Amino acid sequence: MKRVYLNLRIALRSLASFKVRTALAMLGAFLGTFSLIVVSNLSDSLTKKTEAEAAKLGRNLLIVRSGLVARVGPQARLFSEATNLTIEDADVIAAGSTHVSDVAPTGNKAFPVRYGNVILQSVLILGVTPNYTSLRNFQVKDGSFFFDRDMENVSRVAVLGSKVAEKLFGNESPLGRHILIWRVPCQVIGVMEEKGVDISGADLDNQIFVPLSTFLRRFVNKDFVNSVTVQVVDGDSLPAAKAEIEDILRKRHKIGRGKKDDFTVIDLKDVIALQAQAMDMIRVLGRIAATISFFIGGLGILSIMILIVNERRLEIGIRRAVGSRKRDIVLQFLIESSFISWSGGTVGLVVSLLATMLIFTLADLPFAVSLGGLAVAFFASVAVGAAAGIYPSQKATKIQPVDVLRS
Secondary structure (H helix, E strand, O other): OHHHHHHHHHHHHHHHOOHHHHHHHHHHHHHHHHHHHHHHHHHHHHHHHHHHHHHHHOOOEEEEEEOEEEEEOOEEEEEEOOOOOOHHHHHHHHHHOOOEEEEEEEEEEEEEEEEOOEEEEEEEEEEEOOOHHHHHOOOEEEEOOOOHHHHHOOOOEEEEOHHHHHHHHOOOOOOOOEEEEOOEEEEEEEEEOOOOEOOOOOEOOOEEEEEHHHHHHHHHOOOOOOEEEEEEOOHHHHHHHHHHHHHHHHHHOOOOOOOOOOEEEEEHHHHHHHHHHHHHHHHHHHHHHHHHHHHHHHHHHHHHHHHHHHHOHHHHHHHHHOOOOHHHHHHHHHHHHHHHHHHHHHHHHHHHHHHHHHHHHHHOOOOOOOHHHHHHHHHHHHHHHHHHHHHHHHHHHOOOHHHHHHO
């Protein structure tokens, strides 16, 4: 330990003589550690966010959407809308597919909403069935959701999203109050729990739920729905259920062979998998950037160590002359090179943790620290320094005292 401590003191004194060059050599290790830890932490955070969004969507769901829907990145976009997806279609899917456990037809349209002097110009109104909450994993915070009798009676009742309730009523309780949705007065019977934004970017708290029968008759005066949420018995049955639903609807809508469907069946797991692929790509690119940074840092450390060896030929020759062994010289320069990379890695670790905390706060992401990323970054920084010091240390051992004295 005394030898290590002595060599470390010598290393610090030597590196202090080359401040600028030492700082530049540390920069590569700093950038490599910084990029590796930031990418690892962001990847873990985005994974947590995706899992949370998947829980918001519901379990083992397929969405049958009227019209043609195509993916643009991780989101689905409606390109053309049809008007022949009906409640009867939903009933036939429930009865005709062996893999379907439940269905919930849904209509939606944005309307202005008013309470007293407060007017919200555009709020998404969802006409749904009472089982919609169980399929989509929604929970009522205050009051209750509507029941089958509300569907039968075409009741003018509404359940508010948490943001709508806050905007209209502030800190007051909205239960029992009447709001005006477009031209239809509705009694508020419940407020939903906060859900946030789902995977498609829709704000689940900025919407109002009404019975589907009320929505179709009193709001849009139509007999078709926008979508049908289908719950499959298990995750393994999703592909088979999707094929069955497509076959059922093609027959019901009399779509001939070779003609385009007037509906789209969306597997939400595919959307989540697409996001996961995007995160994997970000993770790979981050690791490539970290590897390049470590490589550049290793070259910087190698160059400065070669320079230090050339500058310290007299010191090395004198140490050899008074009895220093070759392994002492090797240890000296390995300690110096490892200290450079370790110092850069330590600074990169601290700065990367502060940067990720700032990113999580600004982007409203769940906090996550990748212990694997921290461990890999630490060992990588030390390994780069040790590897970069091998050649200069071997070069230093070849310096002979007599050659130094002659020069």
